[in-house]
Amino acid sequence: MSEPSVGLPGHNPLGHTGGVPSSVAARPTPVIAALTWAALCLVPWAGSASPRTEPGAAESGARSRNDPTTIILVRHAEKDTAWVGADPPLSVAGQQRAQELAHVLGDAGISAIVVTPWLRNRQTAEPLARRLGDSLMVVDPVDETVRRVLEHRGETVLVVGHGDTIPRLVAALMGQAKPDSMPVGYDDLYVVSLIPGQAARLTRLHYGAPSTTSP
Numbered sequence: 001m002s003e004p005s006v007g008l009p010g011h012n013p014l015g016h017t018g019g020v021p022s023s024v025a026a027r028p029t030p031v032i033a034a035l036t037w038a039a040l041c042l043v044p045w046a047g048s049a050s051p052r053t054e055p056g057a058a059e060s061g062a063r064s065r066n067d068p069t070t071i072i073l074v075r076h077a078e079k080d081t082a083w084v085g086a087d088p089p090l091s092v093a094g095q096q097r098a099q100e101l102a103h104v105l106g107d108a109g110i111s112a113i114v115v116t117p118w119l120r121n122r123q124t125a126e127p128l129a130r131r132l133g134d135s136l137m138v139v140d141p142v143d144e145t146v147r148r149v150l151e152h153r154g155e156t157v158l159v160v161g162h163g164d165t166i167p168r169l170v171a172a173l174m175g176q177a178k179p180d181s182m183p184v185g186y187d188d189l190y191v192v193s194l195i196p197g198q199a200a201r202l203t204r205l206h207y208g209a210p211s212t213t214s215p
């Protein structure tokens with residue numbers, strides 16, 4: 001069965017969004033360095049899980065079964081709380097954060113972008129997808145999201161989730177029985193690093209303007 005996706009029209013590459021501060025980096029280079037540091041499992045944020053053997057270890061193409069898999073997880077950007085309806089779009093601040101996400105991850109080697117069906121999640125990922133000329137993989141259930149992510153072993157995947165799903169996704173990816181209590185603000189950027197035969201590691205970073213509220 002083919003993966004559901006949302007096609008995006010092409011456009012000019014996005015640059016840095018002026019006036020939007022970033023606590024991850026002001027330039028792409030430190031961002032890539034931070035993600036590489038996370039992928040090499042140098043410093044965990046919330047400890048490490050026991051070593052795990054990922055299911056279906058056969059690799060395709062040039063990827064090696066020993067290559068690290070990097071999963072970047074962010075919450076959707078700020079939504080428009082004045083919107084009347086069940087599926088609000090991003091607010092102006094949320095749109096700025098989505099542009100900043102495209103700047104921060106534009107050179108991070110993202111090979112797949114996974115979002116939920118909600119408009120705010122898709123809008124959060126769209127600037128990056130346009131920059132990369134990629135489409136969005138739309139998946140809702142947590143277990144199905146994990147399965148789709150693990151189809152991209154040896155690659156770097158972005159997941160745009162929700163405040164209540166990110167802890168569950170992190171726990172599932174790290175092989176934990178239940179999720180730990182963890183903050184999930186709009187500016188949080190979590191990196192799960194999976195290297196076969198080693199303990200999974202979790203690193204917490206930040207991007208864009210500091211998150212002041214989390215409705």
